[in-house]
Amino acid sequence: MTIVAGVLAPHPPHLVYAENPPQNEPRSEGGWEELRWGYERLRNSLKPRDYDVIIVHSPHWRTHVGTHFLGVPHFSGLSVDPIFPNLFRYRYDLQVDVELAEAIAAQATAGGLHTEMMRNPQFRVDYGTIISCHLVNPAWDKPIVAISSNRSYYQYSNEVGNTQMLALGEATRIAVEKLGRRAVLLASNSLSHRHFTTESEVPEDMSREHVASHANYLWDMRVLERMRRGECRQLLDEMPDFIEQALSECKEGSLSWLIGALGVPDYAATVHAYGTVIGTGNAVVEWDPSRRKA
Numbered sequence: 001m002t003i004v005a006g007v008l009a010p011h012p013p014h015l016v017y018a019e020n021p022p023q024n025e026p027r028s029e030g031g032w033e034e035l036r037w038g039y040e041r042l043r044n045s046l047k048p049r050d051y052d053v054i055i056v057h058s059p060h061w062r063t064h065v066g067t068h069f070l071g072v073p074h075f076s077g078l079s080v081d082p083i084f085p086n087l088f089r090y091r092y093d094l095q096v097d098v099e100l101a102e103a104i105a106a107q108a109t110a111g112g113l114h115t116e117m118m119r120n121p122q123f124r125v126d127y128g129t130i131i132s133c134h135l136v137n138p139a140w141d142k143p144i145v146a147i148s149s150n151r152s153y154y155q156y157s158n159e160v161g162n163t164q165m166l167a168l169g170e171a172t173r174i175a176v177e178k179l180g181r182r183a184v185l186l187a188s189n190s191l192s193h194r195h196f197t198t199e200s201e202v203p204e205d206m207s208r209e210h211v212a213s214h215a216n217y218l219w220d221m222r223v224l225e226r227m228r229r230g231e232c233r234q235l236l237d238e239m240p241d242f243i244e245q246a247l248s249e250c251k252e253g254s255l256s257w258l259i260g261a262l263g264v265p266d267y268a269a270t271v272h273a274y275g276t277v278i279g280t281g282n283a284v285v286e287w288d289p290s291r292r293k294a
């Protein structure tokens with residue numbers, strides 16, 4: 001077993017803001033505890049398992065021609081969320097497992113996907129990658145592989161997008177196994193994604209936080225039940241409708257990539273938390289491949 005865990009690890013900047021880590025400039029009074037405690041439960045669950053690298057697929061590195069991979073060993077800089085610069089101004093400093101990134105890209109290319117390596121050392125790493133990695137491993141003591149979101153769901157269809165992401169997931173798994181890495185995989189997307197268009201004066205005022213609509217809540221629960229029951233095949237079948245009806249951020253492909261890398265799990269996932277952030281549905285969910293049925 002070389003994929004140690006697969007995680008749905010959403011990236012609302014509010015969760016980092018609420019934690020007050022030294023890297024982030026703005027200060028908060030807390031907020032969104034259920035999700036933050038869920039991330040804490042996830043970190044405790046991963047602790048006994050040794051791993052070498054975190055591989056993250058992020059909705060906010062958007063590439064229009066193929067799938068791109070960070071291809072420089074070290075990146076640092078200031079990441080500012082374009083929508084919430086009041087909440088997220090974060091100094092990052094991260095290492096990349098370039099050998100593994102190149103191996104995944106080569107495997108994906110061999111499988112018919114178009115890939116590119118990002119070789120610009122000045123490249124500003126996207127906030128989805130940074131936030132998911134921070135919440136899973138705030139010590140930043142593991143290298144990462146970062147994968148972009150190609151636009152196939154938008155340019156073609158949800159079905160084409162899913163097909164490509166399943167292939168990318170499979171290529172990821174094969175490359176991880178070839179190199180013998182022990183990897184934790186992160187799908188950085190939220191679930192339902194209709195959000196409020198105004199912000200309260202105190203962003204962490206939890207009296208204002210709730211899901212954007214009952215319909216979105218029902219969709220999120222349906223999707224989480226599929227995960228809890230080990231019904232990922234059915235979840236993939238329903239995902240095009242989920243994307244359209246709940247405006248799901250699954251449209252960026254991260255979750256389908258993860259499901260593909262895990263070989264479409266038929267075993268139960270652990271839901272560490274569900275909560276909303278400015279009305280969007282977010283869950284921290286872990287798949288442990290050692291639970292795969294023989």
Ligand SMILES: [Fe+2]
Pocket residue numbers: 011059060128190249
């Ligand atoms: Fe996002």
